[in-house]
Amino acid sequence: MRYLLIMFFFIPVTFLNAQDLTKGKNHFVIDYLLGEKEEYETPCYILISDEEYPKVVIDACIHGDEIAGALACDSVMKYINIYKGTVVFVPKVNIKAYNTFVREVNVDLNQVFPGNKESTLYEDRLAFDFMKLIKELEPDLVINLHEAWTRFNEKLYQKQKDKSFGQTIITNIDTFPVFLTNTLEKINSEIKNRENIFRIQYFPYKPNHSMDNIIEKLKVQSYTVETLRTLPIEERVNYQITCILEFLEAAGIQFTFIK
Secondary structure (H helix, E strand, O other): OHHHHHHHHHOOOOOHHHHHHHHOOOOOEEEEOOOOOOOEEEEEEEOOOOOOOOEEEEEEEEOOOOOOOHHHHHHHHHHEEEOOOOEEOOOOOOOHHHHOOOOOOOHHHOOOOOOOOOOOOHHHHHHHHHHHHHHHHOEEEEEEEEEEOOOOOOOHHHHHHOOOOOOOEOOOOOOOHHHHHHHHHHHHHHOHHHHHOOEEOOOOOOOHHHHHHHHHHHHEEEEEEEEEOOOOHHHHHHHHHHHHHHHHHHHHHEEOOOO
């Protein structure tokens, strides 16, 4: 597993393509570009079966140095076979930051939503185009893959509720929906090391965050997965894969995943 992950980390961003992801599968793949002809142009992959819905978007690397989500997306895309529904992967949202392994290029992308297409700042325009993409796709669910440096701690959380913690699934709804609690239970049933199970974290609404804008402006259900960055990379990737698959199943996507 470690060898495969190292290979993924150093492969070119154009490594995956529709032919690779469609061969021997029930779904077909549409290659798409977020921010086409812009400096932040980055590949998207639309894996679609004969039935378009349900539809789920998985995005990663809004922060370019949080790489586990991108690696998890690559793995899921390679080994999933979709029989019903559509899954859209945007593995490297902030591709310029990802390529240089930094959090952001100009400003924190997750702090400038819904974006501004006329801005001179890279992340402002990227946020605008990302929101436009989600609006055009009209998904049922958007899952945002992130990573945090600090494990969830109740005392720290009570002092700073707008801080992201590792091994959490973030929602801006303080009464947790059954969809989320059931998915959390299934995710945690797959985790052998009980120290690293996930918990739901209520994160107060922020008008400039991606998840909050997707929920408020586009009326799309959305959650954020945060893995703990102090864990080994292969472990974080496996947790992200588990979260992706359980959310897909909960959303009604019919698929198999065999590595």
